[in-house]
Amino acid sequence: MASYYDDHSLEDPFKARKKTNNSYGGSSFNPDLSHFMPREETESTSSSPSSRSPSASGPDVGDFRRLAEMFGAFREREEPLGDEAHQEFLDNLITQLMDEAGASGKHGPPPAAKSFIRDLPFVPQKDLKRDEACIICNENFQENDSKAGVTKLPCKHHFDRECIVPWLELHNNCPACRAEVPSDDPEWNRKRREAELAKYAAEAEIDQDWMYS
Ligand SMILES: [Zn+2]
């Protein structure tokens, strides 16, 4: 069966996601989410002041919940259209966000670097396919002239700027393919440097074996 992604020579984010060893990938939609986002209170919740203490610098539980609510609204809007693959994609993101909210953001990836978010490129309409949609909200880019514009991540996935920025403020990866982007988090950068050094060391060892064999 040909899918949207086959027709548009894009990497299918749903297939790509399954390749990654993502602990959230296999979990099903958490019906308890409705508990956190009662329909009548969604607006007042999202406009309520942050509960973050003035001294804390990282994202707080409310940031994860608010983004889960935003994605939940996309999902609800889409319900009658029945794009099951996209609904499952959103369900997995919502489940991840609620898990992260439960762990106060300690278990997930760090936020993307502030400079990375600031310097996200603008993708002009001419570079977009005619019926291409934002991976997060599933709305056609051509029908959204009034929005803040379209951007792309280094993995080349396209998003509405207003859909991807709140995600990047909480995660330094692409929500579709999980490719990592830079972070300001010192712990994440330290681990990344260590992994790179280990890789170079392993490569140097292979070179040596080759030279003396
Ligand atoms: Zn969008």
Ligand SMILES: [Zn+2]
């Ligand atoms: Zn991607």
